[in-house]
Amino acid sequence: MICILLVAGHGTVLEAQIKNDETGLYSHLTGVPKALLPGVGGRKILDFWWETVNMRQLFTEVYLVTNADKYKYYERWATANDFPVENIVNDGSTTLEDRLGAVADLELVIRSRKLQDDIMVIAGDMLCADQNFDIAQVIRFFRSEPGELIIYYELEKSEKSSSRGIVEVCPDTHRVTRFLEKPQDGLTASRLASVVFYCLQRDTLSHLSDFLRLQPQASFGRFWEWLVNEKQLDVFGMKLPTGFQLIGQVGLSDYTKWLTHYSTKQQDNPAKPITYRSFARVGLMGNPSDGFNGKTIAMSISNFWAEVTLVESQTLVLVPHPLNDPTEFGSLQDLFCISRKEGYLGGLRLLQATCKKFYQFCSKQGIALTKQNFTLKYDTNIPRQVGLAGSSAIVSATLKCLMKFYNITDNDLPKPIRANFILNVETDELFITAGLQDRVVQVYEGLVYMDFSKNLMAEQGYGNYVSMDMSGLPHFWLAYLSDPSDSGRIHSNIRQRWLSGEPLVVEAMKSFAELTDQARLALQDKDWRRLAQLMDQNFELRRSVYTDDCLGPGNLKMVQLARQFGSAVKLPGSGGAVVGLCLDEEKLVEMRQAFQEAGCVFCVIAPYNPSASTVGGQH
Known part of the structure; x- marks a missing residue:
């Protein structure tokens, strides 16, 4: 591949204003071509681009196209920066009036140097907000x-689409469906601005x-308008999560404004830690039908959470958690006891798998990431192996940090797709058996109704997710086993039975969905007694399909204990914990004591409402 840097523009306005500036601050820049003016960080703008493309493993040759008026400046720059002087092409123009134009300059170097290869074209006088992207x-x-x-890139709020070339891009295929050069207001809703940074196939x-x-x-x-809109060639778009600004025909005030703006953005976040939380969840209704085209209602709870912190660093570092990823032990017996109880799978693999999948996703979606490294660490107080979505909480919080660090927006990774992403990290990368419910509620947060109907999933790739009103909720409670040794078999062979069309399982999943719709109405009507009845029915339906052997004695004992106090009760996840609704406050106190005496951990649930709290966001 060959790279061509275009620096042949005539900056008459900027050059004249620098020459006539009475402050004397810019007198040393008189006559200096635009690409050799100071850029972000004080380096010449062209220095940055030359450093970016000066890689033999990527480009066989790099050419620079300039005009006759400024040729000597670039010749001197080339000798000082190890740029091959013989690769500078002079287009012969000396004024704005006799300019060839950018397209003609590109055609000149291709024709005169008889180039027959794929071409990357970059405007060498273009300011870049973030100078670390991966070319x-x-x-x-x-x-x-x-x-x-x-x-x-996506225009900043202060930028007008009428000043740029605007692209409309299909989010699925990444094909540019329309190109509009400096469109008038109202012609397009797109805020995606093209810059002079292109790749052309040799045959084009x-x-x-x-x-x-x-x-x-x-x-x-105009060339891209013709190529995309008239010739209808296949042209694709790739987003860079950073801003660009062509100096072009701007004046001194615009140049200094953008230079200050981009420099300030870098100074504002030199290495500020990014921290996000994702909360545990309880399945209130319908689970486990989320993996079987069913419907569920789940709620995020602020009692337990996973927290991930990312800070920029020289190398990419994943920090082991001292408890969940132990590397030092008191003795061989200590190692034996910890390994027997906790297993060998901590949270470090979740961080690594999320990072790997994130890079893969961005590459596939046409999002070029900056070349920045970071250190990633996590902490969590979500109890392990009790079905409260502890693993997906770590993945979810990690993804939030990565999106913030790389400036990936909700448009780049919408919430429904984000939930799919988190699930794929666990199922595709780590082979964890899981459904979408946990990931959806951890992305949307709060109380969420989810419809995973087959038609919806087939048509759009995700379900219908609705955030519900959380005002006036009753006091739900949660209890879990202190040693959940028998909770791992809860998924059993249900999937195989469902896929084979066994009537009992197929009808059960339909019934879970019906219970969920009824529970949605009960929540909307604040009919807590009806909701309690439905929770009990949810458990009995699950019990009839999964059987007592699969549920395990620990889960069954907790259910039986809750029912002694007249409380509704069901499993909030895959097993090891129960969630309940007790409308009698006195019995709730007695029940807490009974669970504690039985060796269980008991707590009253504190629902996490994202609209009424700042805890779940960045802090």
């Missing part, structure tokens, strides 16, 4: 798609001369 990732994405590539280069015969001196924006 190798851009090339990999270009080679993975059967067409040309346009780089774009002949279109340059065809276009120039139609529109000499035209800009790249």
